[in-house]
Amino acid sequence: MMNPDLDHHFEQIITGLGEDTRRGGLEKTPYRAARAMEYLTQGYHQSLDELVNGAMFESDNDEMVIVRDVEFYSLCEHHVLPFFGHAQVGYIPDGRVIGLSKIARIVDMYARRLQIQENLAREVAEAIQHVTQARGVAVQMDAQHMCMMMRGVSKQNAEMSSSVMLGTFRESVSARNEFLQLIRRRPA
Numbered sequence: 456m457m458n459p460d461l462d463h464h465f466e467q468i469i470t471g472l473g474e475d476t477r478r479g480g481l482e483k484t485p486y487r488a489a490r491a492m493e494y495l496t497q498g499y500h501q502s503l504d505e506l507v508n509g510a511m512f513e514s515d516n517d518e519m520v521i522v523r524d525v526e527f528y529s530l531c532e533h534h535v536l537p538f539f540g541h542a543q544v545g546y547i548p549d550g551r552v553i554g555l556s557k558i559a560r561i562v563d564m565y566a567r568r569l570q571i572q573e574n575l576a577r578e579v580a581e582a583i584q585h586v587t588q589a590r591g592v593a594v595q596m597d598a599q600h601m602c603m604m605m606r607g608v609s610k611q612n613a614e615m616s617s618s619v620m621l622g623t624f625r626e627s628v629s630a631r632n633e634f635l636q637l638i639r640r641r642p643a
C-alpha cells in the first residue's frame with residue numbers, strides 16, 4: 456500500500472507553499488505526510504468481504520438493532536480537509552445479524568476515502584444492507600467540517616446532519632420514528 460511517489464509530491468507541495476524541506480523540522484515531513492494520507496485513505500484498499508470476514512450470525516431476532524455514536528474521521532473531497540463526527544446506525548435483521556464491530560469497520564472503510572457526508576452515509580447504509588440483507592437500514596451522521604471551520608465561511612458551530620433510510624425505515628414512519636427516538640437517548 457505504501458506509495459513512495461507520494462513523498463515526492465508532498466515535497467513539491469511543501470516547497471510550493473514557500474517552505475524549505477531541507478530544514479531540520481521538515482526533513483522527514485514529506486514521508487510522514489504521505490504515510491498519514493495513506494492511512495486516512497486506506498478505505499480505498501479495503502473490501503467489504505474481507506472486512507466482514509464472515510461475521511454474520513443466524514438469528515430469529517427481527518427487532519431493531521442500534522449502534523450509537525460510532526465516531527469517524529473523513530476527508531472532504533472538495534478541499535481534502537477533515538470532517539469528523541458520529542454515526543448512528545440502525546437495522547432491522549431478517550434472519551441474520553452482523554458482528555457488532557463490523558458496523559464500525561464499515562463506517563471507517565467508507566470514511567477513510569475522499570468523501571462528502573451525504574455519500575458517506577449512503578455508502579455505509581447500502582453496504583450494511585448488502586451484507587445483512589436486512590429489512591431496513593438507517594444511518595444518521597453528524598459532523599463538523601474543517602473546510603467550513605478553518606477557512607471559507609469560518610463557522611465554528613455549524614454541524615451537518617445527514618441521514619439515509621432504506622427498506623422498512625423508508626416505508627414505515629413508525630420504524631423511522633423509533634430509530635430517531637432511540638438514537639436521541641444518550642447514556643447518563
Ligand SMILES: Nc1nc2c(ncn2[C@@H]2O[C@H](COP(=O)(O)OP(=O)(O)OP(=O)(O)O)[C@@H](O)[C@H]2O)c(=O)[nH]1
Pocket residue numbers: 531532533570571572573600602603606607608
Ligand atoms: N453537501 C456537502 N457539501 C460539502 C461537504 N464538504 C464540503 N462541502 C461544501 O462544498 C462546497 C464547495 O464549494 P465551492 O464554491 O466549489 O468551493 P469553495 O469556494 O472552496 O467554497 P467555500 O467553502 O464556500 O469557500 C462548499 O460549500 C463546502 O462547504 C459535504 O460533505 N457535503
Ligand SMILES: [Zn+2]
Pocket residue numbers: 531532533534535536600602603
Ligand atoms: Zn470541503
